[in-house]
Amino acid sequence: MKTISMLGAGSWGTALSAVLADNGHQVQLWGHRQELVDQINDKKENSKYLPGVKLSSQINATTDLKKAVENSDVVIVAVPTKAIREVLKKLIPHMQKGLPFVHVSKGIEPDSLLRISEMMEEELPDHLRDAIIVLSGPSHAEEVGLRQPTTVTVSSKDLSQARKIQDLFMNQNFRVYTNPDIVGVEIGGALKNVIALATGVTNGLGYGDNAKAALITRGLAEIARIGTAIGANPLTFSGLTGIGDLIVTCTSVHSRNLRAGNLLGKGYKLEDVLEQMGMVVEGVRTTRAAFQLSQKMNVKMPITEALYGVLFNGRNVNDAVESLMARGRTHEMEDLVNMFESQMNK
Numbered sequence: 001m002k003t004i005s006m007l008g009a010g011s012w013g014t015a016l017s018a019v020l021a022d023n024g025h026q027v028q029l030w031g032h033r034q035e036l037v038d039q040i041n042d043k044k045e046n047s048k049y050l051p052g053v054k055l056s057s058q059i060n061a062t063t064d065l066k067k068a069v070e071n072s073d074v075v076i077v078a079v080p081t082k083a084i085r086e087v088l089k090k091l092i093p094h095m096q097k098g099l100p101f102v103h104v105s106k107g108i109e110p111d112s113l114l115r116i117s118e119m120m121e122e123e124l125p126d127h128l129r130d131a132i133i134v135l136s137g138p139s140h141a142e143e144v145g146l147r148q149p150t151t152v153t154v155s156s157k158d159l160s161q162a163r164k165i166q167d168l169f170m171n172q173n174f175r176v177y178t179n180p181d182i183v184g185v186e187i188g189g190a191l192k193n194v195i196a197l198a199t200g201v202t203n204g205l206g207y208g209d210n211a212k213a214a215l216i217t218r219g220l221a222e223i224a225r226i227g228t229a230i231g232a233n234p235l236t237f238s239g240l241t242g243i244g245d246l247i248v249t250c251t252s253v254h255s256r257n258l259r260a261g262n263l264l265g266k267g268y269k270l271e272d273v274l275e276q277m278g279m280v281v282e283g284v285r286t287t288r289a290a291f292q293l294s295q296k297m298n299v300k301m302p303i304t305e306a307l308y309g310v311l312f313n314g315r316n317v318n319d320a321v322e323s324l325m326a327r328g329r330t331h332e333m334e335d336l337v338n339m340f341e342s343q344m345n346k
Helices: 011-022 034-043 081-094 116-123 141-145 159-169 182-204 209-229 234-238 240-251 256-265 270-277 282-297 302-312 317-325 334-344
Strands: 003-007 026-030 059-062 074-077 099-103 129-136 150-156 174-178
Touching (some): 011 141, 074 081, 081 116, 129 240, 150 240, 159 174, 182 209, 182 317, 240 256, 282 302
Parallel strands (some): 099 129, 150 174
Antiparallel strands (some): 129 150
């Protein structure tokens, strides 16, 4: 049995805490809202973020970061991307030893254009971390909490550390694979939210399955294009954190990004959409970062560019869709051929 620090009492942090408790581990779940922490401890339920899921007595919640990492064997970071630096800065004074850090969030930081593992490397001194590991894949918290079959991937620069996290989480309902391509795993997990937002926009406009299929497949091409440009293995995008994550996020009723895009397609303003959602929509912030990254790397990402215009430049959603359909002709497999040739020449 391990003692696990779970930083973030939202839906995902709570669902993963349930998985770990099922495996016999003690979970110290940190949240910043006292009323939520009290409910988890007293009623053994997180009705705000994961209603209907009974939580184990092996999950104890706290608002005290020092208590959350006390006697911990592993620290798991499950807060939104924009809060990661702030939480880590507050955590460092309470760390007594180096520990493995696992992040389960999905995003890229605008302006710096860093992946989450890179952000964590900047914030955490070497002596306070043994390794940084990412856990990602097609996994809605609502289904994980109900113990429905789920598969995810763990990745790290140190694959032996990834295997330890694989063993920590793996059970009959939650299957975990390893992948040495941390760049591809993080990029796929982050950018699928951008494509899900765009897919939601077409739903809101009243388009059907043809448009959805087009966005998923051409979105995958964009993700693979920018991913390989920064060092990812193109094969990663055919796996769980590529096409797998895209399918679940672009089709599921649980997808916040899909629901937010749907509202945008119906004509709601971005600020009104975010207020109505009531939870973080990672795809909005990631769209800004992805657009900036495409400009920096001189990589064509037409779906991302069109969505960026809608979100941040007031572009009409109908005009954005029409511009995508009116693009000059190209070969569908051109990106794939170029990616593999690039990898072979490295």
